[in-house]
Amino acid sequence: MAVGYDRGMSEEDALLKAVIADAGDDTPRLVYADWLDEHDAPIQAEFIRTQCRLASCSIADPEYPELLERAAEVELRFGLALRLTAPQLPSGFKHEREFRRGFPHFAVADWEVDPVPHHEGRVPPGNEQVDRVCAALPDLVANTTVRHLALQRMTPDVLARVLAEPAARVLTGLTVSPVEPDAEGGDALIRVIGRSPVVANLEHLDLATPSTVAGxxxxxxxxxxxxxxxxxxLSGRREDIPALARAAWFRGLRDVFMRRVERPLQGPLLVALAGAPRLESLTVWHLQPTALKALGSATGFPELARLTFEFCDxxxxxxxxxxxxxxxxxxxxTISGxxxxxxxxxxxxxxxxxxxxxxxxxxxxTDASxxxxxxxxxAPRLRVLKVWGNWFxxxxxxxxxxxxxxxxxAALTLDLSVGDTRVRPDALARFAAGLSLSRLRYLDLGGWPLGDAGAKALAANPHLANVTRLRLAGCGIGDRGLTALARSRHLQGxxxxxxxxNTLKKAAALLVPDRLxxxxxxxxxxxxxRPADRAALHRARGWLV
Incomplete structure (x- = not known):
């Protein structure tokens, strides 16, 4: 989308205006990334490109884990600048640190409600606060890329007022939580959303409120x-699920997160989702054994690429x-336990x-698994393996x-997290020396008692030369171990x-900026x-400490 120059408008301002004017299209974002490359901001340019590629990549794509890891690395490199590049939001809104496709995407309506004893969280925003948010909404969508809005402590009347604003029509995401968390109130909020102009462009709905199947x-x-x-x-009657399953919008779903669905509804709802031809990602909490039939379907879930089970008995x-x-x-x-x-x-x-x-x-x-x-x-295909908290x-x-x-x-999480281990520090040092995962970029060994000997073994291991993120929380590492890590020629990336x-007393190895x-x-x-040593680290490493 071409944008004409206003008098006095800079080239960058014009490019950003184009991004905001067509926030659903990647092309203006990638044009801006090219401009950043030409103006000495290659990391921000790479951040935008990587996030755009990630957003358009299927989870089933073999390169998806690589993109995900790359996005995490670029975000780390962007670091402080990531926060500084976020535009100031108009009065009535506050940032959530969520960037999508390289730009801020998510904001929360800030009602600034004073806490009321014993009733906090059940106080709806007052008229003046709602008026302030409604008045600022045009500024939000006209001057930022925010398109997902969280609205807390909603009543149907307040939600209807906000969504009736013409500026709300461009929103693509809503997170809605009620004043009173009950299914009847949730259904009323859904009716407001379904009758509002927002529903025409809505891509993502987070119903932080109970509701019924019929609602x-x-x-x-x-x-x-x-x-x-x-x-x-989700509560209600099993008899209402066929009507839900027939809804065109339901059959078009790509990503569903089921937290607490009543037991009699779990099976029928999963059967309905198994028939959704585009469903790519499904997360289920608290699944009951009575709902398992759909999971063994020979014809269901044709496009499912990600499946997550949490808190299941x-x-x-x-x-x-x-x-x-x-x-x-x-x-x-993902299946825990x-x-x-x-x-x-x-x-x-x-x-x-x-x-x-x-x-x-x-x-x-255990070791057998x-x-x-x-x-x-x-094993040869796995790119990401997370097995923390097991008994190896x-x-x-x-x-x-x-x-x-x-x-x-490329990513291995072995964090012990809780409990004890029978593995002695000398055996862990041998394990660290013998790690031969040459494509590894992320390694988490938190909780394992590596000690200084284990840290030195990691530092000397040439197979870890591609590691960019290393987490060694609670490993019994002291200053000698940290010195080895900081001086390692394999870990300079x-x-x-x-x-x-850990047991660091000075962390003096980090005083030399040329290390890591x-x-x-x-x-x-x-x-x-000690505070004096931490201050010295701060002088040497700036905002990192």
């Missing part, structure tokens, strides 16, 4: 635009049912080798750190280093560093 079916969203639905709680039955499903495009699976017996059926599923991301954290997997995974057909010993760790078995692995909750020169995020919290 949700009345949303009447635009099937050509609507993509993402977050449901905190019977992960064994879920895993067994999943193992019998078809899932032709599944690439990213597995043990060796419940993991085995998943490992044998015909779709398991196509995964690029697997997260089975917070369970009781680590060895089985490392020898499976899935030195044999399991060695299997997971074997680069011959996991040649593509680090963008992030977390040595939270690319560092953009540093966590030294919960270390016994």
């Amino acid at each position: 949700l079916a009345a949303l009447n969203a635009n099937p050509d635009r609507f993509r993402t639905l977050d449901l905190p709680a 019977d992960t064994g039955r879920i895993a067994a049912r999943l193992a019998g499903g078809r899932f032709p495009r599944l690439a990213d699976l 597995l043990d060796d017996d419940t993991f085995a059926p998943l490992l044998g599923a015909r779709w398991f080798p196509q995964l690029h991301t697997f997260d089975s954290s917070g369970g009781s997997l 680590a060895a089985a995974l490392s020898k499976s057909p899935a 010993t030195k044999a399991g760790l060695a299997a997971l750190g074997n680069g011959a078995r996991f040649p593509a692995l 680090l963008l992030e280093l977390s040595v939270y909750n 020169p690319r560092l953009a995020a540093l966590n030294l919290d919960v270390n016994p560093i």
Whole structure:
């Protein structure tokens, strides 16, 4: 979209005006990125390009994990500038730190309600506050890229007032929470949204309010635009689900987050979602065993690429049912709380080798599962592996750190998090020295008692030369270990280093800026560093400390 110059308007102002005027199109953003490259701002240009590529990339794409990791790295490099480039919002709104496609996307209506004892969170905004937000909304959408608005403590009348503003029509995302958290109130808010002009452009709705199936079916969203639905709680009658499943907007959904759906509704709702031809991402909390039938469907979920289960009581039955499903495009699976017996059926599923991301954290997997995974057909393809909080010993760790078995692995999370380990520090040092994951870019070994010997082993390991983010929280590392990390010729590309909750007293190795020169995020919290030494670090490393 071409933009003419106002008298006195700079070239950059004109480019930004074009971005804001056509906030749904990547082309003006990429044109601005080219301009940034030509004007000595290559990191910001790369941030915009990477986020645009990520937004348009399917989760099933083999390059998706690479893009996700790249986006995290670029955001670290952009660092402080990321916050400084966010425009000041008009009075009545405040930023949430969420950038999409390179620009701020999310804001919260700031009602500035004074807390009322025993009633905080149940006080609707007053007329003057609503008037202020409504008056500032045209400024928000005309001068920023914010298109997702969070509206808290809503009543139907207040929500209707805000959404009736002509400027609200360009919003593509809403997060709505009620004054009174009950299904009847949630349904009333849905009716307001469904009757407002906003619904024509709505792409993402986060209903931070209970609702019923019948109330949700009345949303009447635009099937050509609507993509993402977050449901905190759903109640009502099973008999109403067929009407919901037939709604064109429901069948067009790409991303669904089910938090607390009443037990009798879980199965029928999953069956309905299995028939949604475009559904790519599904997150389910508190799934009950009675709702498992849809997961084994031979014809359902044709486009599902990401599947996440959290806070489920019977992960064994879920895993067994999943193992019998078809899932032709599944690439990213999260299922917490597995043990060796419940993991085995998943490992044998015909779709398991196509995964690029697997997260089975917070369970009781042992060395047997680590060895089985490392020898499976899935191992060569995996790019992201998260298995923190499991029961591995030195044999399991060695299997997971074997680069011959996991040649593509770019991110490994082994954070012990809670509990104790039988692995001795000397064995951990040998594990650190033997890590041979040469494509690794992210490594989290938090909680494992590496000590200085383990830190020195990591520092001396040439296979870690591509690591850009290293998290070693609670590893018993002292100043000698940190010195080895800072001096390591293999780790000079680090963008992030977390040595939270260790035994550092001075961290003097970081006083030399030439060591770890690319560092953009540093966590030294919960270390016994004296104020004077922390001040010296601040002088040497600036805002990082």
